[in-house]
Amino acid sequence: MRHTLPIAPQFYVTAPQPCPYLEGxxxxxxxxxxxxxxxxxxxxxxxxxxxxxxxxxxxRPSCTDCAACLSARIDVSAFQPSKSQKRAVRRNSYLRRRANSPWATDEQYDLFRTYLDTRHADGGMADMDVFEFAAMIEETPIRSRVVEYSDPESGNLIAVSLTDVLDDGLSMVYSFYSPEQPQNSLGTYMILDHIDIAREAGLPYIYLGYWVPGSPKMGYKSRFAGLEVYSQGEWKRVKDPCDIAHDGHHPLSTAPIAEQVASIQLPDRHPTKG
Incomplete structure (x- = not known):
C-alpha cells in the first residue's frame, strides 16, 4: 500500500511595515x-x-529590532477581580449573552463600524467593508463562536466577541462594542464574562492577543490578575506590569527566522496505517 507523509506547515515572513502600537x-x-x-x-x-x-x-511578531509585543493570557484559576472589575460586572449584569456559530450579520457590521469610527478611525481596519468583515467572522477552519451581548429591553446589540475554542482555553480573536457607554467598561466586561465561561467549561486560560507595554491601546490587559506573557519560549506570570514595561528589550533578543522556526513545536500527527 502506498503511504503519504504529512505535509509540515510552511512558515513565511511579512515585509516590514510601520508598527501600529509604537511610533517609529x-x-x-x-x-x-x-x-x-x-x-x-x-x-x-x-x-x-x-x-x-x-x-x-x-x-506571531518577528520584528528585527524590537520584542515589545508579548502574547498574553489569563490563568483562570489565579484570577481575582478588582473592585473596578466587580463594578463593571454589576453595570452590565442586565445584558443577555448568546453564543452563535461564526456567521456575520448586518447588525454586527453596523456596531463594528460605529466602534471603529469612534475608537479606531485611524487604525488598520478603518476601511474594512462589509465583505471583509464577513470574511473576518466566517473564514475560520476551527471551532469558533460569535458571542453577542444584547439589551433584552430594546433588543439592541451592545457588544460582540469573535472567540475561538481551544483545547486549553478561549481565545478572544476580536471584540467590539457600543462606544456610547464608556462608563460601563464593556471591553473589560467581555473579558470577565469569558473568564466565567471558561470556568464553567473547565478551561484554564483566556488568550487575549498581544500586550505591548507602553502602548495606551493595550494598557487594559495589564489590569487582570493572573496575567501571563509568552517570552523566550515559555509562559511567565506577570507580577508587576511596571517591571516588564521598563525591561528595555535588546534587539539581539530576537532570534533569526531560521532559529525561530526550528524552535516551534508542531503537534503530533498520527501515522498512516496500512
Whole structure:
C-alpha cells in the first residue's frame, strides 16, 4: 500500500511595515496557513507558543529590532477581580449573552463600524467593508463562536466577541462594542464574562492577543490578575506590569527566522496505517 507523509506547515515572513502600537518602529510577522484536517491541532499548539489567528492564518511578531509585543493570557484559576472589575460586572449584569456559530450579520457590521469610527478611525481596519468583515467572522477552519451581548429591553446589540475554542482555553480573536457607554467598561466586561465561561467549561486560560507595554491601546490587559506573557519560549506570570514595561528589550533578543522556526513545536500527527 502506498503511504503519504504529512505535509509540515510552511512558515513565511511579512515585509516590514510601520508598527501600529509604537511610533517609529517597524513590525514584521512570522506566519503560516491554517488549513486541512489538522487545523484545530495546529491552532491549539501554536496558540500555546504565542501565535494568534486571523481568518485562516496563524501569525506571531518577528520584528528585527524590537520584542515589545508579548502574547498574553489569563490563568483562570489565579484570577481575582478588582473592585473596578466587580463594578463593571454589576453595570452590565442586565445584558443577555448568546453564543452563535461564526456567521456575520448586518447588525454586527453596523456596531463594528460605529466602534471603529469612534475608537479606531485611524487604525488598520478603518476601511474594512462589509465583505471583509464577513470574511473576518466566517473564514475560520476551527471551532469558533460569535458571542453577542444584547439589551433584552430594546433588543439592541451592545457588544460582540469573535472567540475561538481551544483545547486549553478561549481565545478572544476580536471584540467590539457600543462606544456610547464608556462608563460601563464593556471591553473589560467581555473579558470577565469569558473568564466565567471558561470556568464553567473547565478551561484554564483566556488568550487575549498581544500586550505591548507602553502602548495606551493595550494598557487594559495589564489590569487582570493572573496575567501571563509568552517570552523566550515559555509562559511567565506577570507580577508587576511596571517591571516588564521598563525591561528595555535588546534587539539581539530576537532570534533569526531560521532559529525561530526550528524552535516551534508542531503537534503530533498520527501515522498512516496500512
Amino acid at each position: 518602529k517597524m513590525e514584521r510577522k512570522l506566519f503560516t496557513a491554517l488549513q486541512g484536517e489538522g487545523a484545530n491541532q495546529l491552532n491549539d499548539s501554536l496558540s500555546q507558543q504565542g501565535f494568534r489567528r486571523s481568518q485562516n492564518v496563524l501569525y
